[in-house]
Amino acid sequence: MTGRIFYFLFMLQDGGLNNLVNYNPAEIEERWQLQWEKEDFYRSEIDHQQTKYYVLEMFPYPSGKLHMGHMRVYSIGDVLARFLRMRGYNVIHPMGWDAFGLPAENAAIEHRVNPAIWTVENIKHMKKQQNRLGVSYDWRREVNTSAPDYYRWSQWLFLMMYKRGLAYKKKASVNWCESCNTVLANEQVEKGLCWRCSSVVETRDLEQWFLRITEYAERLLNDLNKLEDWPERVKVMQHNWIGRSEGAEIVFQLKEFPGEEIRTFTTRPDTLFGVTSMVLAPEHPLVKKLVEGTEQEKEVLDFVSQMRRVSEIERTADEAPKIGLFTGRHVINPVNGEEVPILIGNYVLMAYGTGAVMGVPAHDQRDFDFARKYNLPVKVVIQPAGEVLNGDTMNEAYTGAGEMVNSGEFNDLPNHAGMEKVTAYLEQQGQGRFQVTYRLRDWLISRQRYWGAPIPIIYCDGCGIVPVPEEDLPVELPLEVELSGNRVSGLAHYESFTRVKCPTCGREAHRETDTMDTFICSSWYFMRYTSPQCQDAPFEKEAVDYWMPVDQYIGGIEHAVLHLLYARFFTKVLYDAGLSKADEPFSRLLAQGMVYKDGAKMSKSKGNVVTPDEIVEKYGADTGRLFILFAAPPEKDLDWSDQGVEGCHRFLRRIWRLVIDCREQFATGQGGSIYSTNEETLERSVHAAIKKVTLDIQERYNFNTAISAIMELVNAAYAYRQVAAKEEQNQSHLKDALQKIILLIAPFAPHLAEESWHLLEQKGSVHRQTWPEFDPQKLILDEVEIVVQINGKVRGRVTVPAECTEEELAQFAKSSERVGELLAGKMIIKVIAVPGRLVNIVVR
């Protein structure tokens, strides 16, 4: 009983000292966050005297819930922003909201809440969560893509593209997601499934709006070379996606319809003499005419309509067998006059090339499989050296290099030269030409959804497609949302919205009722940040030219092709329109890895979710930030470890204790002014740490090793206090070390650093200090320990003067006692001396 009371008294006493003695992140962090907010502490303005630096993290969809992935990106971006500010850059570090999208509509259905209100509420909540992380955003630049003053300019940009011929409407076979009730761009279909909801994507023939991104294919591809600081894998993905192929377009005349022709694209014009079939896509416009009146007509048309019902994904699936049907018609080979049968094949895609493929079974595996199945002749026209191919007996196509055979005047040419020669010949005959084809298709941007930016177009019976005049923008979404069945009604449902007078002739007309793909809104937001209040243009020219391009962009790899390709396209269009001087949006890209726990992605169903909120509450934001940056380099996947978090928290407490203890010690004036080995070692640790932390952040973006360097410095400070008695400690050296520790940790743990800075009675904010410089002189040692190897194996160590020559070094090595023993009776063949590192003695 007595013991228990004693215990309580003890706790009370401890609690009384709590504020000053114990590290209390909850209190410190909130206090500084309020202070920073009050002062607009992280605002940025154009200043031509300073070098600008644009740090940007991909803005989030305001789901209302901040997860660890978010915390990781923001932590990475914030360290860079804070570091660069201390390095003297004029840093812009904005944040905003990619606020259009389906979840807002779902919320409307489930909770009967207006998407606009739901979105604004979520933004409020998420912003609070972000601020609790201590991120240094200039909130005056915040943008919300679903706000009329933002989407007004998305619409304006659409019209600009329309006027430049880059936006057009066409009927096409498009991707349709039944579950999302809307069409999708090609980039938004992953392995045949909707990127957002993973339902199977079907094809439908619909009239839709497209942006002519293919017009920019060549530049989007070539300029990847300019992006030296982009991860290779992202560039490769974009490269593959654009899918450039060089070859020839070749014109075949129809035998049965003189004057009619079929155009085909091939990458192998050198194999033209080996053509034994012409295969058309089922959707090819000539199919109907070809079979009209033939005995194959019914069978072919049935096949075509059957193919139309199957999705492209199914048709092109791995296992799908090649199916072909003869049309009864023929084309004439332009180089040798041979008659070649025309077939319809399920494996030929209307959307790629011309929708017609010349079949060369001897030299193309697909054509080979097709030919064997339908007994088409296999004609060898490329002969590899040292091997004789026989079309009747070969088991697979030969696709390698060789000499041309059976090719008339082109015989004996190496096939590579043949490609050019054949193409040139065709061009001369007016039967073909050199051609580049891309896999990339135009960007389908209409969405049959309510919660998006309305496409600013009016349809008039008299005038046709009429763009909404600029002064009438924005075309605002109707505010009162109606539900029809299980869905938010599309815009077609609101008569007040659709009914409009034609801006050209004034007669009754109606509005386009589709909204734009949300990727449009995120394709230019980084420019809007430069002047978010701009009223008469998407952004001010001066501001965009000062701040753009983004110097460092940070975000998830999942946008490698989607957002990052679209944003590059928009940037180039804006550049061409003279609106901005940047022709690439992001100079440097960091694709951060995912956050895992127990070997799996964090998910509710697995029950392995850790939220930023709970970490901030339990340990504080500084600990969370530190762990997330320490656990792995930013581009690698990260394994969440509760014990690792504890370790980082321990480290921050270790710094805190050092500050508190030293503060007390400084106050009492204990200590001396000796400068000997201990002080020298401490000082060297300080400069070594500054060097490593600076280079790790600046050059390598390896925050994990930067943090470990700070840990080493803190360990060195503890060691110093351990070796020397308090009276003997050199206060000014200790204080200097402590200050440097605080400055170095400031980008990582901004609150702890700020509080410590003030506890040491330093002036101003730690975040407005200049980043410490290291003195290379302080890193030079008088004596160094050198490893002595014999035949490459470590056999001893010697301490030698740092400045000694290779010869001296070799002498020192040989003269050491142990090495001498080992060398006895051996013949020295060679001695390699590397100053500062090692000596290797090669003996026999």
Place this chain on the structure above:
RNA sequence: GCCGAAGUGGCGGAAUUGGCAGACGCACACGACUCAAAAUCGUGCGCCCUCCGGGCAUGUGGGUUCAACUCCCACCUUCGGCACCA
């Protein structure tokens, strides 16, 4: 199939220009402090052996070199992207 990235202790990860493999942290063990525990501070910690010494170790097998996690060749595994693209 093509393209890309990566394989290092019990774990996360270091090794920046070919020069002591395993920094830093976690976990673990021991010691100090404590009546005790926590916290803290300190020490140890790749594997193996005949343990004041030595051998083996960076996915596997070769090679270059005085010296290889690092460079070259071949292969294995994992992850990611593209894939009847003519």
